[in-house]
Amino acid sequence: MNKLITILVLTVALGSSALARESTEIIGARYLGMGDCFIACSRDRSILFANPAALDRPDGRMFTAMGLVSSVNSKTTDVVRFALDHRKDFENVSDMSEADQNAFFDDIVNNINFKRMNLMLSIEPFGMIQRPVGGTVFSDSRATGMAFRGASGTPLVDADLRQDFGGIVGFGWGWTGLRSFLPNRLSVGASLKYIHRSIFSTRETVTELSDGEGAKMLNGTTVGLDLGLLYDINSRLCVGAAIYDAIAGDIKWKGDSTTYSRVEPGDIEKIEPALRLGVTCRLPWNVPHLSSELVAFDLNEPFDGDVSFFKKIHAGIEASVLASWFKVRMGISQGYPTVGLSVFGLTYAYYTEEEGRHAGQLPDRRHVISFGL
Amino acid sequence: MRFTVLILLVLLAGGCNLFSPFYDEGKSNDRDDIIGDVQAALERGEPDKAYEYASRGIEKYPGCASLYYLGAVAKVQSSDVGFTDFASMLRSENKGQGGYAAALSAFQRGLAQGDTTWFLDLSPDDLARMAGAFSVSYDYLDSVLTIIARPGGATKEEIEQFQGDSQLGLGISGLMKTMLTVLDQDHNLDNGFVLSPTIRAFRTATGGWSFTATLDPAVICGAWDWLETGQEALYDHYRTVVGGTLPEDIPTNYLYVHVEDWTDPQIDTGTLSGEFFESVHDGMVDFHGKYSCSGEVSRHE
Numbered sequence: 001m002n003k004l005i006t007i008l009v010l011t012v013a014l015g016s017s018a019l020a021r022e023s024t025e026i027i028g029a030r031y032l033g034m035g036d037c038f039i040a041c042s043r044d045r046s047i048l049f050a051n052p053a054a055l056d057r058p059d060g061r062m063f064t065a066m067g068l069v070s071s072v073n074s075k076t077t078d079v080v081r082f083a084l085d086h087r088k089d090f091e092n093v094s095d096m097s098e099a100d101q102n103a104f105f106d107d108i109v110n111n112i113n114f115k116r117m118n119l120m121l122s123i124e125p126f127g128m129i130q131r132p133v134g135g136t137v138f139s140d141s142r143a144t145g146m147a148f149r150g151a152s153g154t155p156l157v158d159a160d161l162r163q164d165f166g167g168i169v170g171f172g173w174g175w176t177g178l179r180s181f182l183p184n185r186l187s188v189g190a191s192l193k194y195i196h197r198s199i200f201s202t203r204e205t206v207t208e209l210s211d212g213e214g215a216k217m218l219n220g221t222t223v224g225l226d227l228g229l230l231y232d233i234n235s236r237l238c239v240g241a242a243i244y245d246a247i248a249g250d251i252k253w254k255g256d257s258t259t260y261s262r263v264e265p266g267d268i269e270k271i272e273p274a275l276r277l278g279v280t281c282r283l284p285w286n287v288p289h290l291s292s293e294l295v296a297f298d299l300n301e302p303f304d305g306d307v308s309f310f311k312k313i314h315a316g317i318e319a320s321v322l323a324s325w326f327k328v329r330m331g332i333s334q335g336y337p338t339v340g341l342s343v344f345g346l347t348y349a350y351y352t353e354e355e356g357r358h359a360g361q362l363p364d365r366r367h368v369i370s371f372g373l
Numbered sequence: 374m375r376f377t378v379l380i381l382l383v384l385l386a387g388g389c390n391l392f393s394p395f396y397d398e399g400k401s402n403d404r405d406d407i408i409g410d411v412q413a414a415l416e417r418g419e420p421d422k423a424y425e426y427a428s429r430g431i432e433k434y435p436g437c438a439s440l441y442y443l444g445a446v447a448k449v450q451s452s453d454v455g456f457t458d459f460a461s462m463l464r465s466e467n468k469g470q471g472g473y474a475a476a477l478s479a480f481q482r483g484l485a486q487g488d489t490t491w492f493l494d495l496s497p498d499d500l501a502r503m504a505g506a507f508s509v510s511y512d513y514l515d516s517v518l519t520i521i522a523r524p525g526g527a528t529k530e531e532i533e534q535f536q537g538d539s540q541l542g543l544g545i546s547g548l549m550k551t552m553l554t555v556l557d558q559d560h561n562l563d564n565g566f567v568l569s570p571t572i573r574a575f576r577t578a579t580g581g582w583s584f585t586a587t588l589d590p591a592v593i594c595g596a597w598d599w600l601e602t603g604q605e606a607l608y609d610h611y612r613t614v615v616g617g618t619l620p621e622d623i624p625t626n627y628l629y630v631h632v633e634d635w636t637d638p639q640i641d642t643g644t645l646s647g648e649f650f651e652s653v654h655d656g657m658v659d660f661h662g663k664y665s666c667s668g669e670v671s672r673h674e
Contacts, residue, residue: 109455114416148415151445151510151542152549153454203534205541207646208614259613262533310392335392355416357409360393362416 025071026122026140029370033340033349034316035331037296039278040230040240041318045127045372048134048168051242051278052189053228055172058129064136067124067372073353074365076117082108109147109155116146116355118364124372134191135169150205158203161217166195170226184232191226197251201262208260218255218263222271224248236282244274276300292327293319310335310359335359346371399426404434411443420450431513438520438527442535445513445542452506496582497568504553504566511546514539515602540610541646547603548653551596556584560592604657607650614646 027046031038042050043059045067083090089104096104120142127136141163150156170191177183198217224245232238248271255265263269276298283293298314301307316331316338329340333351340349347370356362398410399422407430414423427444434440495503517539520526527535554560558567568574573585 106455113450114418116416149446149450149455150538151442151449151514152507152538152545153449154538154541154545156538203537205538205610207541207610207649208537210645260537262530308396310395313392332391335390354390356413357406358396358398360390360396361398361409361413363390 025120025366025368026069026138028069029340029347029349029368030318030327030329030342031316032333032351032368033329033331033338033347034294034296034318035298035338036314036333036351037278037280037298037316037331039242039276039296039298040238040280041278041294041296045124045129045136047129048127048136048170048191051228051230051240052134052170052191052226053172053187053230053240053242055129055132055134055170055189055191056174056187057172057185057230058131058134061131062127062129064124064127065373067127067136067138067370069120069122069368069370071118071120071366071368073116073118074367075115076119077367079112079115079117082111109149112147114146114148116144116364118142118144118366120368132172132174133170135167137167138164139166140164154206156203156205157209159200161198161200161215163198163217164195166193168193172228182231184234185230186232187228187230189228191228193224193226194221195224196221199253199263202258202260203262204260216256216258216261218253218261218265220251220253220269222249222251224271236284238280240278240280242276244276245271246273248273274301275303277302287319289322291320292324293317296331308358311354336363345373399429402433404430404437407433408437408439408443411440411447415443415447415450420447423447424451436520436526438517438531438535441513441516441520442531442539445510445517445539448509448513449506452502454503454506497574500553500556500568501566503549504557504562507546507549507553508562510542511550511599511603514543514546514606518543518606537610537613540606540613541649544603544607544610544649544653547599547601547606551600551603554596554599555592560595600653600657604650604653607646607653611646611650 027038027049038050042054045062045064047054122140124136124138143161145159147155147157168191172187172189174185174187176185178186198219200215200217225247226244227246228242230240251269253263253265253267257265278298280296295317300312311334314333318329320327325344327342331338334354336352338351349368353364355364410426411423424447427440427447430440521532554562558569575583577583
């Protein structure tokens with residue numbers, strides 16, 4: 001029983017220590033607060049991740065030192081709260097009677113059963129954007145962990161860890177009046193990225209966990225090319241598109257084989273291109289105390305038949321209130337509400353990621369903050 | 374218009390999804406949608422719904438390992454069966470110094486002795502709850518492993534996700550199904566579980582339950598195949614867990630084992646899977662010594 005409790009405590013710790021699912025969180029809390037829209041409206045230091053065409057029209061010259069984005073889902077905070085509330089019980093497990101141990105063990109399992117914990121931390125130690133070029137180095141770490149009662153009631157642990165180190169350089173070009181049917185500003189951009197990725201992915205029963213085999217990360221590298229486009233329909237309305245990994249090398253995993261890893265050395269992770277479309281509009285309203293009102297709409301992977309249509313829809317609005325350094329945001333992402341605000345360089349957003357196949361099935365509520373100097 | 378906007382704002386403020394009316398969960402006939410529905414219901418903490426979706430999916434896709442596995446998980450969760458139930462079957466009176474696995478072996482030995490008394494932390498109602506869960510999980514997990522063993526029957530991802538837990542689960546379910554079938558009035562869990570009137574159940578002074586029974590050899594042997602199928606799965610699980618550290622002369626398949634000839638299996642009991650396997654195997658040796666159940670012989674010939 002002690003062994004099992006230790007395993008579950010470790011599971012809680014694992015979920016609390018790190019990362020795993022592809023998402024747009026690295027682009028920052030600003031856009032998540034406004035419904036996860038960024039294709040046509042990104043003009044800040046997120047350009048290199050969002051749409052390289054915006055390198056032709058950034059918000060001035062930007063240097064970033066210690067940019068940071070971090071997110072945590074509410075299931076993780078629930079589990080951490082449970083662990084903190086029962087800190088003394090965890091410390092005194094070995095002194096408990098067997099009946100108390102069983103009751104405590106039951107309590108743990110009931111509280112963490114199917115709670116998929118999710119953590120993400122992205123650090124951008126240095127970045128620079130000066131029209132029409134930009135570059136940055138970054139690390140992006142993600143972890144998901146979940147424990148649940150398996151097919152006979154005995155617990156299982158499911159964990160994914162992923163850590164990326166990389167760099168991106170990009171270039172944007174722009175023309176005004178290029179053709180008669182394109183009278184306004186057209187911008188295109190491309191960015192080249194190098195990523196060194198380490199992963200660990202496993203699902204283990206209690207008996208498998210008890211065999212003492214340690215976790216080993218597998219490593220791989222890839223180089224990919226992102227392409228972007230922006231076009232001003234008029235002075236307020238702009239449309240955009242980005243193809244991520246338009247050309248990208250597959251990742252071949254290297255490292256030591258482990259018994260329960262879902263990924264083996266020699267396995268190939270195919271990097272598929274992903275298309276995202278967007279439109280943004282600066283509103284002509286004249287509302288007292290509000291300024292810089294912006295409305296945006298994104299459609300993610302419009303031609304991917306594996307994802308239901310309503311999971312692809314994002315829409316949001318942003319406005320400065322009273323002063324340009326205080327912004328509020330709200331939106332709809334995959335059908336769920338999002339809210340956010342920024343004060344100077346600190347940005348917070350609350351949003352929901354759909355973890356099910358269809359919108360509304362399995363909401364995962366997340367908090368994200370981003371900060372940059 | 375304002376009323377509609379107000380309703381939308383209230384729905385959003387409550388965290389509802391605007392698009393959820395566009396998908397009717399549990400109604401799709403698409404295989405991946407059904408699997409997604411089961412998974413989503415499980416993660417939302419709605420195992421009854423998950424089991425209903427999985428059962429419907431299995432009728433449509435009887436060769437789908439994912440649906441059988443998730444169906445077993447859903448049934449066990451909806452019956453609220455957890456590890457502590459298993460531990461309660463093996464409470465301290467049975468356990469002695471040898472840990473849960475030894476207690477498990479003692480339980481089986483009790484069966485093998487023919488007339489016995491068991492001390493459990495479970496009431497007859499708890500036994501009925503567990504009987505429903507383990508009867509279904511046994512059938513479903515047996516199907517998962519049968520599909521996985523068939524070339525091309527399951528995807529690589531299904532094997533990686535489900536094989537380990539299915540082996541362990543089938544081992545435990547086989548053992549529990551055998552035990553509960555023996556205790557059942559008509560010895561058929563498909564008809565539900567009613568404690569046999571020949572078994573006397575009473576509360577102990579320590580708050581547990583005690584059961585006394587005189588057992589029918591024909592009933593024990595009738596359940597032998599479940600025990601052996603479960604043990605075969607536990608053996609495969611053990612071999613996976615210990616990997617390359619197995620002795621060279623160990624049989625490659627439990628079906629090749631004649632339990633009466635393999636009384637000292639030299640299993641590494643330093644691992645939990647080894648402990649489970651060896652204790653159940655010891656019980657089977659005792660069973661065989663007492664009853665010489667013929668089901669086992671027919672499987673080898």
